[in-house]
Amino acid sequence: MRIVHITDLHVASAGFVPEWGERLIRSVNAQQADLIVVTGDLVDDGLEHEYVAAKRFLDQFETRPAETAANGSTGARRMLVVPGNHDLRYNGGALFDRIFGGRQPTWRSDDVLVVGADSAAPDVDDGSISAHQMVTLAERLSEATAKTKILALHHHIMPIPGSGRDRDIVSNAGDVLHLCLETGVDVVLTGHMHRPWIWRLDDLHVISGGTATTNRYKGGTYPAYGVLDLGESAIFTEINVRDESTRAWELQLRNTRRAAESIPSSDRLPIESAGLPPAVAASPVG
Numbered sequence: 001m002r003i004v005h006i007t008d009l010h011v012a013s014a015g016f017v018p019e020w021g022e023r024l025i026r027s028v029n030a031q032q033a034d035l036i037v038v039t040g041d042l043v044d045d046g047l048e049h050e051y052v053a054a055k056r057f058l059d060q061f062e063t064r065p066a067e068t069a070a071n072g073s074t075g076a077r078r079m080l081v082v083p084g085n086h087d088l089r090y091n092g093g094a095l096f097d098r099i100f101g102g103r104q105p106t107w108r109s110d111d112v113l114v115v116g117a118d119s120a121a122p123d124v125d126d127g128s129i130s131a132h133q134m135v136t137l138a139e140r141l142s143e144a145t146a147k148t149k150i151l152a153l154h155h156h157i158m159p160i161p162g163s164g165r166d167r168d169i170v171s172n173a174g175d176v177l178h179l180c181l182e183t184g185v186d187v188v189l190t191g192h193m194h195r196p197w198i199w200r201l202d203d204l205h206v207i208s209g210g211t212a213t214t215n216r217y218k219g220g221t222y223p224a225y226g227v228l229d230l231g232e233s234a235i236f237t238e239i240n241v242r243d244e245s246t247r248a249w250e251l252q253l254r255n256t257r258r259a260a261e262s263i264p265s266s267d268r269l270p271i272e273s274a275g276l277p278p279a280v281a282a283s284p285v286g
Contacts, residue, residue, distance in 0.1 A: 001034050001035075001109065001111065001112055001148075001229070001230040001231065002031060002032070002033045002034050002035075002064070002227060002228070002229050002230075003033060003034065003035045003036075003037060003112075003114070003150070003227070003228040003230070004028050004031055004033040004035070004036045004037065004225065004226070004227055004228075005037050005039065005152075005189050005207065005209050005225060005226040005227075005228065006024065006028065006036065006037075006038050006039075006209065006212045006225040006226075007038065007039040007040060007041065007084075007154075007189075007190075007191030007192075007209040007210075007211070007212065007225075008039075008040070008041040008084070008191045008192065008194055008209070008210070008211035008212065008214065008216075009021075009038070009041065009042050009043075009054065009057065009211075009212060009213050009214070010041055010042075010043065010044050010086065010211065010213070010214045010216070011042060011043055011044075011050060011053050011054040011057050011213070012043060012044065012049065012050040012053040012054070013043070013044035013045075013050075013214065014044075015214040015215050015216045016213055016214050017213060017214060017215055017223070020212070020213045020214075020223050020241050020242065021057060021213045023241050023242075023244075024212050024213055024223075024225065024241050025057075025060045025061060027225075027239060027241065027244060028061055028062075028225065029060075029061060029062045031227055032062075032063070032064045033063050033064060033227070034063060034064050034078065034109070035063065035078045035079070035080060035107055035114065036061055036063060036078065036079045036080070037079075037080045037081075037114065037116075037150075037152050037189055038058070038079065038080070038081045038082070039082055039084070039152050039153065039154050039189055039190055039191040039209065040081075040082055040083050040084025040085075040086075040087060040119075040120065040153075040154030040191055040192070041084030041085070041086045041087060041154065041191060041192070042054040042058070042081070042083075042084070042086075042087055042096075043086060043087055043092065044086050044089075045086065045089045045090055045092070046086065046087055046088055046089035046090045046091065046092020046093070046095065046096075047090060047092070048095060051092070051095045051096070051099060055099055058079065058081075061079065063078045063079070078107065080105050080106075080107045080114055080116055080152060081100045081105065081116075082103060082104075082105070082116040082117065082118060082119075082152055082153055082154060083096050083103050083118060083120045083154065084120055084154035084155075084191065084192065085120045085121070085124065085125045085126075085127070085154065085155075085168070085192070087120065088120050088121065088122045088123070089122070089123055090123070091122070092122075093122060103116070103118035103120075104116055104117060104118055104133065104136070106140060108146070111146065111147040111148060111230075112146060112147070112148045112149075112150065112230060113140075113141075113143055113146035113148070113149050113150065114150045114151075114152060115137065115140050115141055115149070115150070115151055115152070116152045116153070117129055117133065117137060117151060117152065117153040118133065118153070119153040119154050119155040119170055120154055120155070125167075125168050126155075126167070126168050126171060127153075127154065127155025127156075127168055127169065127170040127171065127192070128155075128170055128171040128172060129153075129170060129172060129175075129176055134172075134175060134176075134179060137151070137179060137183075138179060138182075138183060141179070141180075141183035141184075141185060142183050147255045148186050148187070148230055148234075148253060148255060149183065149184055149185045149186050149187075150185070150186065150187045150188070150189060151180060151185050151187075151188045151189070152188075152189045152190075153170075153188070153189075153190055154190065154191050154192050155168060155169065155170045155190060155191075155192045156168075156169055156170070156173075156190045156191075156192055156193055156206075156208050157169065157170045157173040157176050157177055157188060157190065157206060158173065158177070158199045158201075158206050160193045160195050160197045160208050161197065162195060162218060162219075162220065163193045163194075163195045163218055168192060177201070177204075180204055181201070181202065181204060184203075184254065185204060186203065186204065186205065186234075186251075186253045186254060186255075187204075187205050187206075187207060187228065187251070187253070188204065188205070188206045188207065189207055189209065189226075190206065190207070190208050190209070191208065191209050191211075192208075193208055193218070194210055194211040194214075194216055194217050194218055194221075195208065195210055195217070195218040195221055196208060196209060196210040196221060196224050196226070196238055198236070198249065200251075200252070203252070203253065203254050205236075205251050205252075205253070207226060207228075207236065209224070209225065209226055210222070210223065210224040210225075211223060212224065212225045212241055213241070222240050222241070222242055223240070223241040223242060224238050224239060224240050224241060225238075225239055225241065226238050226239070227239065228251075230253075233250055234250065234251040234252075234253045235248055235249070235250055235251070236248065236249050236251055
């Protein structure tokens with residue numbers, strides 16, 4: 001199972017770099033992913049012309065052809081999209097709902113459950129998950145049949161080093177983290193801070209993606225997206241959009257850790273530190 005994670009595209013904004021957008025499309029399509037997860041800030045001000053451009057941009061992505069269904073048809077491109085704070089500006093939420101059909105999508109395969117959450121609110125940059133949505137998330141994430149559970153939302157639920165004053169973290173982040181641990185979530189995919197980072201908390205891995213297509217990335221980083229490969233092991237790879245250089249980590253998920261017990265230690269990818277190394281080089285990439 002291969003999942004691509006992209007975030008903070010800000011299509012049609014002043015900071016959007018068309019060349020990087022074209023590179024991102026080519027690179028992602030070459031991945032032949034089973035699912036593409038987009039964690040918000042597709043646009044900058046929630047305006048209709050921005051959404052038209054964003055829809056045209058997203059329509060160029062491709063996923064692995066689905067297995068032929070029993071009725072002989074094949075599934076469409078698989079993409080899960082949640083909104084960011086920029087998407088809901090100036091009543092942009094109405095446009096988001098019309099194009100994407102809702103703000104709390106769910107995607108399932110035989111082994112993987114991906115649940116989308118809406119952490120944004122109109123015309124504010126702060127993130128939060130409402131009490132009602134917390135109940136809904138608990139019900140959806142408690143599904144027992146999924147071997148791997150993934151939560152996708154825009155705002156970060158753990159502070160990101162090197163990103164300046166942290167004012168926009170999910171206001172009830174502690175409750176969200178507790179929910180993830182209680183329901184056995186393996187991976188959380190977020191965006192918002194424009195800085196790639198990975199935190200590990202017990203069996204939970206919280207992955208913050210960097211902006212993939214704008215020049216608004218934090219100093220010392222670069223435009224990037226992520227690829228999560230799930231099998232006997234779980235490998236997360238960060239790909240630099242500018243030069244396609246990569247950095248990869250093995251994630252210690254519940255199910256992959258049990259599977260790894262039968263793999264000789266010499267054949268496993270190394271874990272560089274107990275908390276996982278940051279998905280960003282200490283020095284700028286030229």
